[in-house]
Amino acid sequence: MFSLFNFQLPQPLLNVLIGVTLFRLVKYLFNTIKRTLSLPVGPWGLPIVGYLPFLGDHVYLQFDQLSKKFGPVYCLKLGSFDVVLVCDWPHLKDATSNDALLARPYETLVPGSERSFAEMSGDPWRQHKRLSLHILRDVGLGKNKIETLIKEEIDQFLTTLNTDGKPVDFSQKIGPSISNNIAILLFGHKYDYNDPVKIEMDRARASFTRLFKFAGILTFLPWLTKVLILLGKFDVHLIKKNFMIVDEFVQDEVNRHRENYNENHEVVDYIDGYLEERKNREKQNIPEDTFTLNTLKRNAAAFFGAGSETVYSTMEWAILYLVKYPEYQEKIRSEIADVIGFERKPDYADRARMPFTMAFIHEVQRIESIIANNLLRRASEDTKIGNHFIPKDTLVMFNFWSVNHDPNLWPNPDKFDPTRYLTEDGTKAVKPPYLIPFSAGKRNCPGEGLANVELFLYLVCMVQRYRIKVEPGTEISFEAVFGISRRPANLPLFIFEKVVH
Template sequence: MFLLDYFELTNPLISIITGLSFFVIFNYLVSQVNRLVRLPNGPWGYPIVGYLPFIKDDIYLVFDRLAKKYGPVFSLKLGKHDTVVICDWEHLKVAFADEALLARPHENFYAGLIDESSFIEMSGDPWREHRRLSIQILRDVGFGKSTMETLITREIDQFLPTIEGEKIDFTKKITPSVSNIISCFLFGQNFEYSDPYKIELDEQMEKLGQVFEFTGIQAFLPWLTRILSYFKVANLEQIKRAINDSDNLVQEKIDERMKSYSPSTEIVDYIDGYLQEKEKRKAKGDHIFNFKILKRNVTEFFGAGSETVATTLSWTMNYLVHFPEYQEKIRSEISEIIGYDRKPNYTDRNQMPFTMAFLYETQRIGSVIASNLLRRASRDTKIGQYTIPKDTLVIFNLWSIHREEKLWPDPERFDPNRFLTDNGTKAFKPPYLVPFSSGKRNCLGEGLANVELFLYIVSILQRYRIKSEKIDHNLCSQSVLGVARRPKYLPKLTFKRLQH
């Protein structure tokens, strides 16, 4: 017996159901035809969910394969969103400079899970004002100044003894160290590795980094996200819990600061600067800056300032143990330029071309941020011959750019020499190496990250020789995708102290 046998369907009801079904199908077909007319060529999908059911692999790999079939700029339906994906440098460099592509989606990154947005998720004037303020505050507390390098060096001194020995889980060791640096700018505080608060904050960020993707279901089907989260389906409840727990920990620091804050307080960190600007604006009747945004900004800054650098350093370790000859090349530059008695400084990079070339190649082949954070067209625009209608989502597939064969011959081969010029005496960073994105929405922390990467690697190799008992070259490039693209198999490492 069929389920419909329990219901008495009258002719008018059948007509209504048939009419509604026809309307849904007709509307879908019209929207698909309209998409084909206005948007770049691309694959079809199903009603409501679009192409999402066909994504069986990491999304940046799917985009790369589709680009080979439909061209470097293609479109597809992802949930309710028309989406354009850009997979080559010729069009990406134009897109980076296009003011119409600076907006974010109307929903935040955690649509269906939380409602508050950080300035990273904002568009238009609110984004510009928050970005301007964030840059100003961070500079006031030492970002981009000599004090920043001193802070990093001090943290590295604390970190190095923790990795000496055998069977070291490098990722577990490096994460609390790197996050300590961004903590100084956000909280005005450097934590002991045993601090319970810091351990909990790092753990929650680690959980979020493992399970959350910026191009996950919440980005394209927020209504379904709410339903699945309510019924605790998939990993959405884990994501929501990690976000809330991280936010609550950040709120503790904001609450602590509020107890002693006054407008005349000297600005020592991001929280101080934001509170001061909030009070100034409030006196003028401007409420664009508020506590909810402050909490989300600090959480996002902490995560971004920890995840990308720690992950890039993990990739660096991966390639150093797989190619020990590169350790020796970097160490020869250390011996010649720095020696073993003084600590490295960032200006040393100008005389260490191979070291810089190694870091550039790690950023290229690692592609820690494989796809750019989602953009939205704020108005109709064109990229080359391709039309991008207003409110279309736009994704820059940085993975494809970093493996574009006409830019990078033999792109799957790890080869730092591709960045060397003048017979290996200079390192050249081409404009199409874009690990931090580019343009007006590039990563605010790019300068900090570059200093960290150089000083950590040089400081480690100045003191230790790195080895691993288990090296499988077939596993070297394999990855897992969360917030960032991480090494899937980073073996336990031995850091043996050098004798001089």
């Protein structure tokens, strides 16, 4: 009987196979060593996992510490990926303006998911960004219309704080309100605070952003995802579960819009605009390419998450500082009295005459670095950051925390001091170019303008109407939890006492 074990290759062919194998192995080792030597220096890691086992929950702090040893630009092996960290302003400024560093990793943010425009590279990303901004501006982004809608939403939110002096769970109240603002742009409507579907979706979004980490196992060891789910490790099953809840929520919105869509329908939100673009491409026989319904769903989910989380987290930190420093709360209220009064509602234009209020917001964004690290970039070609060579396909991460706590830029950086932004006469707040809470360059957050309007209006409206405090003896903790954003770990209950004139 024929057996494979008795089969033998002719010696010449065997020699050729061995030679080719050895040649490829030597070539691979040579290229790997060459690439490693060309990268910026950094700490050694372990085989397969690299430096991942040495990273804790607050990776931005460890990245900052490593920069003090290896310099402001250094390289880590995370899983099988070479990741270059950028930890100072001169190099970060250079990197954010470098078109060769606009690409995203080949892997999706959540393994097995569709790719949103935020995860795209090259022409697909440019096309989706152009279309997204065009639609969002058409439906109100950057216009008086959206400011009016935000003010109406804030009026409704403020009524939830009227509890006759009883302590309030601030996060529970403000979360649904802030997500309503982006819902208007994306879905064309907002939700009742008691809507059970919206409550579950907000909970899932908040849980996902708390558990998911940019520099974590899912990102750098995606092949382990299924194993980790089975073993119940690193909350991967919860991350996937919450991701699916948000996914299904947005899918329902897309389905509803498709059912109601017709060519004469007025475009009132992002989903409408995207469906219209698909119809126009179909009429012109333009291939679907990345303009699929799945991409629409992922884009809407990405906008919803990003459009909620940053403002939500910033407002949580802001209220902590208002209570910790009541004298600053009174200064903001004094500006309100001088510029707006207590009868008229604030306008975003009022910010030009309220320098201390703006300085307060800037300082919250700096000291807490809500987005401590950026979404990973990928070098689409060989390039440089300063004098550091960055080979093609190297991943690059910006450590905003390091820049925001650099004593060369910010004297006494661990001190909360809004006055650092004020001119000598105190009449203007100057935001320095190295304060970039929404990143910078062509891949900065497209919702920055909306977020700035929300932060100003929510803060001013609350301080205009209420004196915010906690019960006597309550500890104010600035400990943070870090997932996608940095949020307070232990937010106390707050008392909103109506301001009497």
